[in-house]
Amino acid sequence: MDPPKPEDARVTLVTSRNLVRASDAVPAHHRIADVRHGRGLTALPEDVWGGSDEDESADEDSADKSPERVRARKRRRRRCDAGRNEIVQALITASGLLNRVKVVEPQPASLEAARALHEDAYLQVLGAFEEASREELMAYNLVDDAAPFPHVLQHALWIAGASLCAAAELAAGSADIAVNLCGGRHHAGSSRASGFCFVNDIVLAAQELQRRFGRVMIVDIDVHHGDGTERAFLHSNKVLTISFHQREPGFFPGTGDSSCRGKGKGEGYNVNVPFTHESDRAAFLFAFEKVFRDSFAFFSPGAVVFVCGVDALKADPRGGLSLEAEDIVACTRIIRELCVDGPTRVPLLVTGAGGYDFAAAAKTWTRVVAELANAQSSLPEDVPEHEFFEMYGPSWRLR
Numbered sequence: 001m002d003p004p005k006p007e008d009a010r011v012t013l014v015t016s017r018n019l020v021r022a023s024d025a026v027p028a029h030h031r032i033a034d035v036r037h038g039r040g041l042t043a044l045p046e047d048v049w050g051g052s053d054e055d056e057s058a059d060e061d062s063a064d065k066s067p068e069r070v071r072a073r074k075r076r077r078r079r080c081d082a083g084r085n086e087i088v089q090a091l092i093t094a095s096g097l098l099n100r101v102k103v104v105e106p107q108p109a110s111l112e113a114a115r116a117l118h119e120d121a122y123l124q125v126l127g128a129f130e131e132a133s134r135e136e137l138m139a140y141n142l143v144d145d146a147a148p149f150p151h152v153l154q155h156a157l158w159i160a161g162a163s164l165c166a167a168a169e170l171a172a173g174s175a176d177i178a179v180n181l182c183g184g185r186h187h188a189g190s191s192r193a194s195g196f197c198f199v200n201d202i203v204l205a206a207q208e209l210q211r212r213f214g215r216v217m218i219v220d221i222d223v224h225h226g227d228g229t230e231r232a233f234l235h236s237n238k239v240l241t242i243s244f245h246q247r248e249p250g251f252f253p254g255t256g257d258s259s260c261r262g263k264g265k266g267e268g269y270n271v272n273v274p275f276t277h278e279s280d281r282a283a284f285l286f287a288f289e290k291v292f293r294d295s296f297a298f299f300s301p302g303a304v305v306f307v308c309g310v311d312a313l314k315a316d317p318r319g320g321l322s323l324e325a326e327d328i329v330a331c332t333r334i335i336r337e338l339c340v341d342g343p344t345r346v347p348l349l350v351t352g353a354g355g356y357d358f359a360a361a362a363k364t365w366t367r368v369v370a371e372l373a374n375a376q377s378s379l380p381e382d383v384p385e386h387e388f389f390e391m392y393g394p395s396w397r398l399r
């Protein structure tokens, strides 16, 4: 892949092995993925959680110990055990995109940094949930999709640290675009976990961007309403939140009606664009382009945050919309054009969010990063051979 040209936006990808392992540690993610990829609980950073990819214990029950069979079993087990972010990172790497971006390794956020949004008592319970009563867990909604698991606080702080690192890259002027595909935990509230989200990295990063750039616009295309982010900025006219999502009876989280437009000073600075499972792709794209362009012109943001969930893809087991990867790439292009292709560059922070068909998520985010780095045309047409290659059949098309 060609190196970036001088006129291309400078893109930073915030990632590291420890971040990927920490963010892949949500057991419930794996229960969803069980449908497609078998069982699996993946490990967290080795320095905290231990464990090794070379553990052969699962091979003990097999009679065939030939090196080739053992290697094949290891590869198969790795695919079953791998988490989404590991699969995403592997495809981005195999596609040659790391030549087009700067990679920056994050650190976990401090508790003090998390307190910029979250109540201390909530963080304390997250850090010691084994000692909490059932009532306490219920009070913080640490149940169901937000049930705590070992090292959940570290998991959340790694994700938050990566989005704060992305914000710092933008604030320092080191990048035009900074990406944390492990981020986007838009359901978490100040003292409330929800839907796999424990610490809201979007809110923490947006607060940092606000300090440096004044007005911040957050645009969220995850199939679920960005309720935690909305709540944090409901009264603010300095942060404009826009959420495109599915909304119909029984669909999580149940909020996000178009009549919810902000409160007090923030009236008019919260935009909800709901769709139903009957909405088509064209309607989504039309609404996205219109609302994004109009809001950008009206608000004139100093920085933009794009919460690029991919669970609105047709293939996703959790969503009910029918987007294709190229629709999400098209949204990305519209944002990139307004933020960094114009005469004045507006710093852009991009996070991941939901996405539960792991292969579809990996392909889409690889194309999103390529679009941000102006490298779509140099992406290979087929998924390159790499560790998780076999997940991409039967077509193996990347774009």
Ligand SMILES: [Zn+2]
Pocket: 222, 223, 224, 309, 311, 353, 354, 355
């Ligand atoms: Zn979602």
